[in-house]
Amino acid sequence: MDLNKYKNLKRGIQDNYINVNPIQRGGVLTGEARKALLEFGDGYSVCDYCFDSRVDLVQKPPIRDFTMDVAKFLNVDEVRFTAGCRHAMWAIMHTITEPGNTIVLDSLAHYTSYLGAEANRLDVVEVPHTGHPMFHIDPEMYAQKFEEVKRHTGNLPVLALLTHVDSRYGNLANAEAVGKICKQYGVPLILNTAYSTGVMPVDAKKLRADFLTCSCHKSWAASAPIGILAASSEWSYxxxxxxxxxxDWSGCSFNKKEVALFGCPPVFGAPIATLMASFPTVVERVKHWDEEVRKACYFVGEIEKIDGICQIGHKPKQHTLINIESPSFHAVAGKDRRKGYFLYRELKKRRIMGVRPGMSKSFEINTYGLSWEQVKYVAEAFKDIALKHGICVEP
Amino acid sequence: MDLNKYKNLKRGIQDNYINVNPIQRGGVLTGEARKALLEFGDGYSVCDYCFDSRVDLVQKPPIRDFTMDVAKFLNVDEVRFTAGCRHAMWAIMHTITEPGNTIVLDSLAHYTSYLGAEANRLDVVEVPHTGHPMFHIDPEMYAQKFEEVKRHTGNLPVLALLTHVDSRYGNLANAEAVGKICKQYGVPLILNTAYSTGVMPVDAKKLRADFLTCSCHKSWAASAPIGILAASSEWSYxxxxxxxxxxDWSGCSFNKKEVALFGCPPVFGAPIATLMASFPTVVERVKHWDEEVRKACYFVGEIEKIDGICQIGHKPKQHTLINIESPSFHAVAGKDRRKGYFLYRELKKRRIMGVRPGMSKSFEINTYGLSWEQVKYVAEAFKDIALKHGICVEP
Structure with a gap:
């Protein structure tokens, strides 16, 4: 075993780089979180004063208060932390469905929604989207699918799931309309907010979501893995x-431990500490969401000046995750010795990271949290790369 | 919401304190891990160059090589990382059992073993221990319980679980003997090594364990949460x-994603980076396990010089987690205005943390990784506290 390769591990992204990776923008740690990371980096570091056998009940550091403040922030009744949004989705399905049940989800759902269903042996019925170029989910289709499931199985689906903002196109779904339909049918709704809570305002009661699932390393400036499972009082028990x-022999019982969270969710240490430390910033930053969307729209306007470049998904953007089709870049890749990597390399030369290496036909970027100056710099960089490779750019 | 309480979060343990918390000793980060923590603290930081949709396949940083090196280190066929040992136990049970099946586990098993079974709707049959003061698990009792299960249900149990070192007494079980019995009966064995791998040498094949589950924030000097699920080739598929x-509509499929790990275990970032960074130290430190046990035995010898103090569990110690019965301290607590907290306070005055606040009748400590000087200091501190409160101490 050559152990030297594990010494001095480096990410290879310098501090002066601009990272536009679609899954990373909302998870960049705050300064406060970086301090907490060092203070609470050791395993079980928040368990020094644990008396109630669950991390959400620890009072020093103030996790119990924090749990209640997060519930207020999201306008939900009860909150728990989980080892990622994926665990939260699995846990909800695990506790309120039976194997063989049918659930309805949007066809833009993240793969972990499908896998949560698979691990729970559920049948999945998808709400279609409208296809290229909008990939829109029509809320009314939820009602239609509920009726279809009822016709085919004799029962309404036991659960519906809507992806608030999807990971491919960054489309913001009309959660309130879907929530209303779910209430009419009495079908409980999971709103997967991996890309929304923590960066934009979300009010669970207003949206009539029975459950929210959140990804805090994706959108709450916390260290991985940590998610949130939020539930209405109707379902929290x-x-x-x-x-x-x-x-059977020892008589052991564990009646404070919550089964679907494996007793006490293992977020004790850096994940929960960084989440708490970033929370004041998160509460503030969601108020400035409109400005973030304006930056995204500006970026789209600029990059679309490049011949053959087109943003797909909802237009104008309502979110900072942007999907770009770029046949003109793809044509360059076909002739360039670096193939599809040319775009990645050209961006890297300009200190921009986060476009997936090898992609040129289409790609995703996220402008969340970039300054106006950085957004302009990135847009100009794309135009510069286009011009350098003989692609026309509108002035 | 008062957000100020989340600013400048402190653990309240100064650097010059000695921490003897039983669950924390093996998780203290190495210097290399602390550097990795800062480098990879952001969410999804190890996903910059992910091309194969799973964290264990990432080549930069070298997680793919690492996965194979960990397998070599444990002498197992295949390894995956999980969000904690508890997820690993649940995942094994989830994939190789059916609801209603019976599993056999030792009555010293961690609560997460029971909860894994509960979440998978399994019946649990316990192998009894010998009770006070040894709390020994007799390997032969596994055979006896297998036969019992067969008599009662018509079938052998589908799975056995043994806790290699238990969290209450720090007893080291005779895993090889249990492994042999499991092989004879053809019952697959999970060896829960939360307190062994990472601090002491463990060879899965020698012990005939089909599965190892490991806790890396407990015993591999990694940041929480990260565990290991190791499996023989017979079961890995x-x-x-x-x-x-x-x-059904989109035709989406995710055929690289592993269902019981929720697709890709969410350890991307600080957990996997710190685990890799500490690995060279871990590989080295397990070679010095005997010396760690000698320190534990020395500590027991010294603390038992205090009147009424008695170490329980296996004797002499074969592990550094130590359970102490202390009726003489308990008698002091009855008269002291600080009640059971007197011991915690007295230790804190002497810069020693990790004995659970309020405990005086019995308590657990872990000497793992303390220097001889620190072990002696802690032993002397206990004697000093005893003398101060009128308890006799052998010279």
Whole structure:
């Protein structure tokens, strides 16, 4: 074993680089979080004063208060932290469905929504989107699919899931309309907010979501992995159900532990500490969401000046995750010795990271949290690369 | 919302304190890990160059090589990282059992073993221990319980679980003997090594364990949460089974994603980076396990010089996690205005942390990784506290 390769591990992104990676922008740690990271980096560091056998009940550091403040912030009844949004989705499905049940989800759902269903042995019915170029989810289609499921199985689906902002096109779904339909049918709704809560204002009650799932390393400036499972009081007793197992011989029982969270979610240490440390910033930053969207729209306007470049998904943008089709770049890749990597290399030369190496036909970027100056710099960089490779750019 | 309480979060443990917390000793970060923590603290920081949709396949940083090196280190066929040991236990049970099946586990098992079974709706049959003061698990009892299960249910249990070192007494189980019995019966064995791999040498094949589960924030000097699920080739295809779900409308499929790991285990960032960075130290430190055990034995010898103090569990110690019964301290607590907290306070005055506040009747400490000087200092501190409160101490 050559162990030297694990010494002095480097990410290879210098501090003066601009990172536009679609999954990373909302997770960049705040200065406060970086301090907390060092203070609470050791395993179980927040468990020094744990008396109630669950991390959400720890009072020093103030996790118990924090749990309630996060609930207020999201306007939900109860909140728990999980090892990622994927665990939260699995846990909800695990506790309120039975194998063989049918759930309805949007066809832009993240793969972890499908896998949560698969691990719980559920049948999945998808709400279609409108296809290229908008990839829109029509809320009314939820009602239609509910009726279809009822016709085919004799029952309404046990659960619906809507991806608030999807990871491919950055489309913002009309959650309120879907929430209204779900309430009419009495079908509980998971709103997967991996790309919304933490960067933009979200009010669970206003949207009539029974559950929110959040990704805090994606959108709350926290260190991975940490997610949030938020539930209305109607469902919290069920999803946060306590252990009822008893040792046949020892008589052991664990009646404070919540089964679907594996007792105590293992976020004790850097994840919960960085999430708390970033929270004051997060509460403030969601108020400035409109400005973030303006930057995204500006960026789209600029990059579309390049011949053959087109933003797809909802237009104008309502989110900072942007999907770009770039057949003109793809044509360059066909002739360039670097193939599809030419775009990645050209951007890197200009200190821009985060466009997936090898991609040129289409790509995603996220402008969240970039300054106006950085957004302009990135847009100019793309134009510069286009001109250098003989692609026309509108003045 | 008062957000000021989340600013400048402190753990309240100064650098010159000695921490003897039983769950924290093996998770203290190495210097290399602390550097990696800052480098990879942001969410998805190890995903900059992800091309194969799974964190264990990432080549920069060298996670793919690392996965293979960890497998070599444990002498197992295949390894994956999970968001904690608890997820690894749940995932094994999830993939190789069916609801209603019976599993056999030792009655010293961690609560997360029971909860894994509960979440998978399994019946649990416990192998009894010998009770006070040894709390020994007799390997032969596994055979006896297998036979019992067969008599009662008509079938052998589908799975056995043994806690290699338990969290209450720090007893080292005879895993090889249990492994042999499991092989004879053809019952697959999970060895839960949360307190062993990473601090002491463990060879899965020698112990005939089909699965190892590891806790890296507990015993591998990594930042939480990260665990390891190690499996023999006989079982790996099943526990690491790929997704077979397909969107009914979109046709989406995710055939590189492993279902029981929720696709890609969300350890991307600080957890996997710190684990890799500490690995060279971990590989080296397990070679010095005997010296760690000698320190634990020395500590027990010294603390037992205090009247009424008795170490329980296996004797002499074969592990650094130590359970102490202390009726003489408990008697002091009965008269002291600080009640059970007197011990915690007295230790804190002497810069020693990690004995649970309020405990005086019995308590656990862990000497792992302390220098001889620190071990002696801690032992002397206990004697000093005893003398100060009128308890006799052998010279």
């Amino acid at each position: 069920k999803v946060f159900g306590k252990s009822r197992i008893t040792g | 099943k526990v690491f089974g790929k997704s077979r779900i397909t969107g």
